[in-house]
Amino acid sequence: MDGVDERAGRGGGRVRLESWAESDLWLLRRTNSAEMTAHLGGPETEERLAARHRRYLGLRTGRMYRVASWDGAETFGSIGFWRRTWRDAEVWETGWAVLPEFQGRGIAVRAAGAVIDAARAEGALRYLHAFPAVDHPASNAVCRGAGFTLLGEADFEYPKGHWIRSNDWRVDLERGD
Numbered sequence: 001m002d003g004v005d006e007r008a009g010r011g012g013g014r015v016r017l018e019s020w021a022e023s024d025l026w027l028l029r030r031t032n033s034a035e036m037t038a039h040l041g042g043p044e045t046e047e048r049l050a051a052r053h054r055r056y057l058g059l060r061t062g063r064m065y066r067v068a069s070w071d072g073a074e075t076f077g078s079i080g081f082w083r084r085t086w087r088d089a090e091v092w093e094t095g096w097a098v099l100p101e102f103q104g105r106g107i108a109v110r111a112a113g114a115v116i117d118a119a120r121a122e123g124a125l126r127y128l129h130a131f132p133a134v135d136h137p138a139s140n141a142v143c144r145g146a147g148f149t150l151l152g153e154a155d156f157e158y159p160k161g162h163w164i165r166s167n168d169w170r171v172d173l174e175r176g177d
Contacts, residue, residue, distance in 0.1 A: 015110045016072060017079065017118070020064035021105045026051055027066060027078055031097040038162045040133075041162035048159075049139060056080065062092060067111045076102045079111045081119045081128060092119045092128040092173075096142070103138070114147035120173040128173055131166040143169035 056064035064080035077098035132139030148169035156166035
């Protein structure tokens with residue numbers, strides 16, 4: 001899926017997913033605060049941010065997006081989906097970040113819904129997973145609101161070398177749940 005996707009949300013609000021671009025490094029820097037990374041092992045170095053930016057630009061399967069207002073005037077955060085091996089199977093994984101000034105407005109739920117649609121359209125894999133920390137109520141609420149099913153808790157490594165206790169949420173892209 002290239003360019004832009006839309007997702008209607010509760011209350012009629014819509015978000016626009018724009019394919020990750022060279023000019024989006026600033027967004028990684030904005031989401032790299034102690035507040036935004038508290039459930040992810042803390043802020044990354046500039047070198048790691050630059051490497052992640054290059055990975056996002058070079059994804060061969062899956063996609064990374066900048067989440068914007070429907071008219072494109074404001075940037076709310078980021079979301080994407082990518083391949084990973086989970087419990088001996090190839091699945092999609094998703095993750096997101098919404099800038100603090102836009103949190104609590106349902107933006108992440110609408111963006112997660114759009115990513116579900118994008119992963120389904122990709123057609124390559126049956127399941128999309130999200131792995132928020134068990135002690136991160138906002139991200140777990142996003143999963144519930146976007147229609148993921150809670151499978152249980154799991155130990156999850158993110159970033160590399162840092163283990164967290166996560167919830168394993170899943171959407172069956174073939175069945176639509």
